[in-house]
Amino acid sequence: MNLRSGKLHFLRNVALFCATFLLSAQPLTASAESLTVQQNIKKHPKVCLALSGGGARGFAHIGVLKKLEEMRVPIDCIAGTSMGAVIGGLYASGLSASEIEKRLAQTKLNDVALDRVDRRTQPQSVREEDEQYPLGATLGVSANGVRLPTGVVQANQFQELIQNWTSHLAPDLPFDRLPIPFRAVATDLETGQMVVFDKGPLHKAIRASMAAPGVFAPTEIDGRLLADGGLVRNLPVDIAREMGADIIIAVNIGTPLLPRDKLQTLFSVSQQMINILTEQNVEAQKKLIVNGDILIEPDLGDIGFMDFGRARDAISIGANAAIRKQSSLTALAVPEYVHNVNAKVRENTMLRPVQISFVEIENDAAIPVDDIRRQLGISTGEFYVADDINRKLTELNSRREFDSVSHELVQKGDEYGVKIKAKGKNWGPHFLRFGLSLSSGFDGAGGYRLQVGHRRPWLTEGGLEWRNDAEFGNVLKLRSELRQPLYEREGMYLAPFADFSETSLNYYRDDVRLAEYSLRTERAGIELAIPLGTRSTLGEARIGLNFNSYRVSPKLGGILIGSPNDPTVTSISNALPQATLQQFGLKTGFVIDQLSDPAFPREGYKVDSALFLGLDGSRQKFQELSASGLWAASRGNHSLNLKISAAGLFQSDDSQTRGVGSFLGGFQKLTAYQQDQFVGNYMLYGSATYLLRAVNFEMAGQSLFLGTSLEAGQAWNERKEFSAKNMRKSLSVFTGVNSFLGPLYLGFAVGQNGAKNVFFQLGKQTDPLH
Numbered sequence: 001m002n003l004r005s006g007k008l009h010f011l012r013n014v015a016l017f018c019a020t021f022l023l024s025a026q027p028l029t030a031s032a033e034s035l036t037v038q039q040n041i042k043k044h045p046k047v048c049l050a051l052s053g054g055g056a057r058g059f060a061h062i063g064v065l066k067k068l069e070e071m072r073v074p075i076d077c078i079a080g081t082s083m084g085a086v087i088g089g090l091y092a093s094g095l096s097a098s099e100i101e102k103r104l105a106q107t108k109l110n111d112v113a114l115d116r117v118d119r120r121t122q123p124q125s126v127r128e129e130d131e132q133y134p135l136g137a138t139l140g141v142s143a144n145g146v147r148l149p150t151g152v153v154q155a156n157q158f159q160e161l162i163q164n165w166t167s168h169l170a171p172d173l174p175f176d177r178l179p180i181p182f183r184a185v186a187t188d189l190e191t192g193q194m195v196v197f198d199k200g201p202l203h204k205a206i207r208a209s210m211a212a213p214g215v216f217a218p219t220e221i222d223g224r225l226l227a228d229g230g231l232v233r234n235l236p237v238d239i240a241r242e243m244g245a246d247i248i249i250a251v252n253i254g255t256p257l258l259p260r261d262k263l264q265t266l267f268s269v270s271q272q273m274i275n276i277l278t279e280q281n282v283e284a285q286k287k288l289i290v291n292g293d294i295l296i297e298p299d300l301g302d303i304g305f306m307d308f309g310r311a312r313d314a315i316s317i318g319a320n321a322a323i324r325k326q327s328s329l330t331a332l333a334v335p336e337y338v339h340n341v342n343a344k345v346r347e348n349t350m351l352r353p354v355q356i357s358f359v360e361i362e363n364d365a366a367i368p369v370d371d372i373r374r375q376l377g378i379s380t381g382e383f384y385v386a387d388d389i390n391r392k393l394t395e396l397n398s399r400r401e402f403d404s405v406s407h408e409l410v411q412k413g414d415e416y417g418v419k420i421k422a423k424g425k426n427w428g429p430h431f432l433r434f435g436l437s438l439s440s441g442f443d444g445a446g447g448y449r450l451q452v453g454h455r456r457p458w459l460t461e462g463g464l465e466w467r468n469d470a471e472f473g474n475v476l477k478l479r480s481e482l483r484q485p486l487y488e489r490e491g492m493y494l495a496p497f498a499d500f501s502e503t504s505l506n507y508y509r510d511d512v513r514l515a516e517y518s519l520r521t522e523r524a525g526i527e528l529a530i531p532l533g534t535r536s537t538l539g540e541a542r543i544g545l546n547f548n549s550y551r552v553s554p555k556l557g558g559i560l561i562g563s564p565n566d567p568t569v570t571s572i573s574n575a576l577p578q579a580t581l582q583q584f585g586l587k588t589g590f591v592i593d594q595l596s597d598p599a600f601p602r603e604g605y606k607v608d609s610a611l612f613l614g615l616d617g618s619r620q621k622f623q624e625l626s627a628s629g630l631w632a633a634s635r636g637n638h639s640l641n642l643k644i645s646a647a648g649l650f651q652s653d654d655s656q657t658r659g660v661g662s663f664l665g666g667f668q669k670l671t672a673y674q675q676d677q678f679v680g681n682y683m684l685y686g687s688a689t690y691l692l693r694a695v696n697f698e699m700a701g702q703s704l705f706l707g708t709s710l711e712a713g714q715a716w717n718e719r720k721e722f723s724a725k726n727m728r729k730s731l732s733v734f735t736g737v738n739s740f741l742g743p744l745y746l747g748f749a750v751g752q753n754g755a756k757n758v759f760f761q762l763g764k765q766t767d768p769l770h
Contacts, residue, residue, distance in 0.1 A: 047332055048077040048245035050237045051084030052282065053230035054253040055212065055305030056113075056314065058083025059104070060298040063318025064251050065097035071322075072339040073249075073332045077181040079239040081229040084251070085184040085209035086162070089202055092175070092182035093166045096343075101315060103165065109308035112157045120594050120604060122398050123490070124536040131598045132469070133433035133453050134742035134763070140427035147427040149403065155207065155216045156397050156404045160390040163203040163408075167386035170351045171409045171416075174199045179345065181243060184209040185229030185236050189218055194232040196239060201408050212305075213274060217403070230254075234278045235285040247332065248293045253318075254282050255305050271305070294328050296321050354384050358417035360410070365402055365424025366458035371489055372396070372405075372422055384409055389418060395535060399490070401425070401457060431455045436741055437473075437763030439667060441674065449473040449763070463489045475503040483529075490535045495544075498524040504555065508677045511753060516556040519660070522549040525587070532592060539592035546612070548583040550660055581660065585614025599743035599764070600691060600705050600736060601632035602639045622651035626662070637693040642686075649681040664715050664728075667761045671711060672730035672751030678715040682722065685713030694735075702738040707747075709734075728752060734759075 051061050061084060068075065080088030090100050110116070119127060140147045175182045175198050184197040186208040197205035204219070208226040211218050218227040233239065240248050255275050289295055298321035303310050322329065334342075359378050361369045376392050386409075393405045403423045410419045425431070435451035454468040463485040471477040479499035486492045500522050507515040527544025554577075589610030595601040609627040616622060628645030647662040664670050664685060665677030688710050695704035711730040716722055734747025745761040 044074065044334060045246035045332070046076045046244055047074055047247050047249065048079065048240040048243055049075055049088060050235055050240040050248055050250040050285075051078065051080040051088045052235040052250075052252045052254050053082025053084050053210070053228065053278070054234075054255050054300075055083055056109075056308045056310065057253040057255060057298075057300045057303050057305065058087060059311040059314035060253045060300060060318030060321065061087040061251055062097050062101050062104075062311075063298075063315040063320070064296060064322045065091055066101070066315075067319050067322035067326075068249075068329065069097055071326065071329050071333055072336060073329050074334050074339070074342060075180055077183075077240065077243040077245060079183040079185070079236040079243065080209070081185040081234050081236050082210045082212065083253075084236075085206050085229065089182055089184060089206045090162070090165060092178045092180040093169060093202060094179045095165065104311055107161065109311060112161055113153070113155075113306070113308045115153050115155065115157050117157075117394070117398060119596060119598075121537055124531070124538075124540040124591065124593065126398065126400060127593055127598075129433065129453065131764075133435040133451060134738075134740075135434045135436070136740065137434075139432040140425070141430040141432060142428060149217065149425075149427055153216050154404045155211070156406070157394070158210075158216075159203060159207045159404075159406060160393065162206050163201075163406075164386050164390060166202045167384075167409075168351050169202055171411055172200055173202070175202070175205075178202075183236070183239050183243065185233045185239060186211070186226040187229055187231040189225045189227050192232070194229070195224065195226060204408070215306075230278045231274070233281055233285065235282045237285040237288045241288065246292075248289065249296065249329075250286070250289055250293065251296045251298075251318075252282060252286070253298055253300060253314075254278060294325055296325055354409075354416040356380050356382055356384050356418055357415040358412075359420065360417060361420045361422065363420075363422040363424075364426065365422050366429070367401060367422070367424070367463075367489075368461055371463075372420065374488070375490070376420065378418055378420075384416060384418065393420075399535070429456060429458075431457075435763065437766075438760070439675070439762070440760045441666075441757050446760075447474040447675070449475055471501075475501065477501040477503075491531060493529050494526065495529055495542075496526040505552075505676055505679075506674065508674070511673075511677075511755065513674070515554060518551075518553050518555050520551040520553075523547065527587070532590065538594070539590060541588075541590035543586070543588040546583075546585060546587045546614075548581075548614075550581040550583075551579075552581075552660070553578045582617040583612070583614045585612055587612045595630065595632060597738070599738055600639075600703065601630070601641060602634040602691075602693075603632055605632070606630045620651070622649065624649050637696075639691040639693070641689040641691065643689070644686045645683070646685070647683045651681075661717075662715055664713050667745070667759055668709070668711075668764075670713050670728055670730045670751070671709065671732045671747075671759060672749040672755045672757050673728065674757075678713075678728070680715030680717045682717075682719060683713070683715045684722075684727075685711070687711040704737045705735065707734050707736060708732065730755075732757075732759075 051058070065087070078088040078092050080086070087100065091097065137148065140149070169178070184205040186195045186197065186205070187193070188195050195208075197208070200221070204221055208219050208221055209229045210216065211227045213227055213231070218225050220226070234254055235250060235252050237248055237250055255278070257275055257279065258272050286295065298317045300314060300317055303314055356378065357380060359373065359380065361372055363369050363372060375396055378389060378392070389407050393407060396402070396405050403425050405420065405422045407418055407420050410417055431454070433453040433455075435453075437449040437451070438446070440446035449471045450473055452470045456466040458464070459466060465483045467481045467483065469477070469479045477499070478501070479497065481495055481497040483493045483495050486494065502518065502520045505517045505519050506513050507517060523546060525544055525546035527542045530541045532538040532540055587610065589608065591606070591608035593606045595604040595606050607629045610625070612624040614622055614624070624647070626645070626647035628643070630641065630643045632639060632641045649661055661679050661681050662683035663676040663679050664683060665673040666675030668687070669685065670678070689707055691705045691707045693703045694706050697703060709730075709732045711732075712727045714727045728751060730749050730751045732747050732749035734745050736743060736745040742763045745759070747759055749757045749759065
């Protein structure tokens with residue numbers, strides 16, 4: 001036993017003696033109780049916990065700890081790996097098992113584990129990009145080739161959570177000076193060696209121990225790249241023995257091997273390989289368990305490594321497993337007053353309130369240090385509150401310009417300060433994201449698009465970003481844009497752009513497709529973007545000068561012309577009209593997006609509007625206005641979405657067309673009809689959609705929905721043609737889910753005059769002009 005550990009035991013002995021002295025108010029029992037306490041101190045064996053890893057299955061450790069407290073089993077030291085390090089470290093820091101359970105119950109564990117944040121707290125640029133490119137993986141491209149990030153999840157939220165819960169501890173604290181001496185086990189990824197943490201910031205040791213390969217990114221501490229300790233010591237029995245344990249209570253919750261019928265995917269095979277390595281070292285550690293030690297193995301059944309939403313089930317199973325060992329455990333129990341004194345010793349807060357005397361920034365990102373310092377706004381002289389600083393870091397992380405931004409409290413002499421560690425996305429500097437859209441209708445018509453987005457952030461210290469977007473398939477779209485912040489990185493910016501698109505449009509008359517046109521669009525301009533809300537979390541507004549050029553030319557078909565003598569006789573004219581339009585003017589608009597999800601919103605709203613004040617090629621004035629709104633609300637598993645949109649092309653002479661107009665038809669734009677079947681200078685559309693959340697995939701954060709929509713709308717060329725009587729109606733039923741490829745829908749729709757459509761839609765349908 002080292003000196004510091006000896007001091008802690010001495011203090012406990014003094015506390016026990018004081019408790020015994022106070023009991024002397026009962027003279028008949030004081031001497032007997034004093035003797036009992038002294039004998040307990042002298043004869044009671046040192047009991048240590050060895051807590052294994054196993055992801056979300058590790059919540060069973062809480063159930064075990066709760067029962068050990070009820071049985072008054074003293075815990076003199078803890079060694080933990082991965083999730084065992086998480087629960088064991090929190091317990092060793094002074095939190096009771098019930099307090100850990102209470103805090104976890106108030107936390108969205110799936111979101112924390114996977115770094116998910118409320119969409120409405122993200123900047124508008126991030127929301128738009130996620131909606132446009134639903135495929136989660138981002139590729140980094142550099143002179144060294146194509147790379148992926150080191151982990152699916154950076155675990156920023158998890159580290160912040162553990163740091164907040166252990167912020168009462170002094171920095172660089174030797175773990176023997178914790179209320180319960182503690183060790184955490186990690187693996188050095190470069191050497192494969194076991195790393196045992198016995199000092200340092202507790203939250204960093206825990207974060208390193210639970211960095212499961214391929215799931216959570218490894219972390220660097222003192223120049224070593226560290227990952228999950230389960231690779232080398234998933235059940236650290238020998239570590240607990242080295243801490244001086246006389247009796248070890250080993251709790252093994254490791255993930256069992258999968259049967260052959262479950263090994264059907266690359267992920268399952270990879271996970272099986274890790275489980276095989278883990279189980280081999282677990283079996284070796286179980287052989288070190290001797291007579292007098294206690295092995296608890298909760299039967300966690302189908303609770304998986306990532307089932308963080310099943311914490312309550314795992315806790316209950318862990319408690320029941322401890323009860324099955326009750327006869328062995330109660331033999332280790334201490335008297336109630338001894339147990340109470342131990343509990344009081346553990347409640348001691350070890351760090352007084354301190355003021356921040358300095359702020360240091362360690363930065364390997366392209367973003368200037370001064371910009372990071374400004375965005376965080378941490379002032380010297382204020383009291384250190386981990387929650388407040390981590391809240392600012394969460395806002396900075398939400399921009400996705402870093403792999404992670406973290407902080408730690410450091411001490412220099414008698415002064416305390418905050419050290420910020422900004423880890424850049426150095427697997428770039430170019431980044432690619434992808435999207436896919438597929439659609440198919442009743443008559444076999446459909447479309448497909450592959451979307452590719454390129455981002456090159458921080459071309460200059462001023463924050464210049466280059467963005468390129470491309471779509472390939474039945475449409476061709478290319479767009480390039482620069483974004484130059486004017487004052488602050490998250491503030492207003494100038495955006496010069498140019499884009500090109502070419503797509504096909506069908507021409508209908510009375511629900512009959514007569515011809516196919518090619519629409520070629522070329523646009524360029526410069527716009528000023530203005531964030532709405534803090535860091536554009538509410539939305540964004542734009543104003544600028546645009547130049548647009550449209551060319552509409554026939555590809556197939558003809559026009560039906562009635563005979564003047566017999567209206568029932570028609571002929572086909574091959575002289576299809578074509579047009580070239582040019583526009584120049586001022587464009588302004590805004591979007592406010594507060595939807596919980598863009599495809600299946602359960603709550604929130606979205607409003608967007610655009611106004612174009614232009615001149616055509618003959619210098620005639622016209623105005624184009626469009627606006628739409630979507631509102632969503634839920635109760636239980638039931639949701640209602642209401643949507644309305646309208647557009648108008650206002651010009652002095654209706655006989656001339658100075659714009660292309662607006663389109664209706666197709667998925668969620670009168671679903672029973674063909675895509676872009678209706679076109680006109682004026683458009684009005686509304687829908688009401690009911691969604692039933694049939695299955696909630698908590699781990700993935702997604703749901704399977706059953707829904708029905710009632711839609712109505714029409715497009716007209718002249719205002720005088722508007723009439724509620726000629727609004728087209730559509731009724732659809734569908735099932736939908738947010739898949740890893742994007743929102744997926746399958747359903748059936750019926751409309752007027754026999755219109756019907758069996759539809760399959762992956763991704764969202766876009767307007768041919770956008």
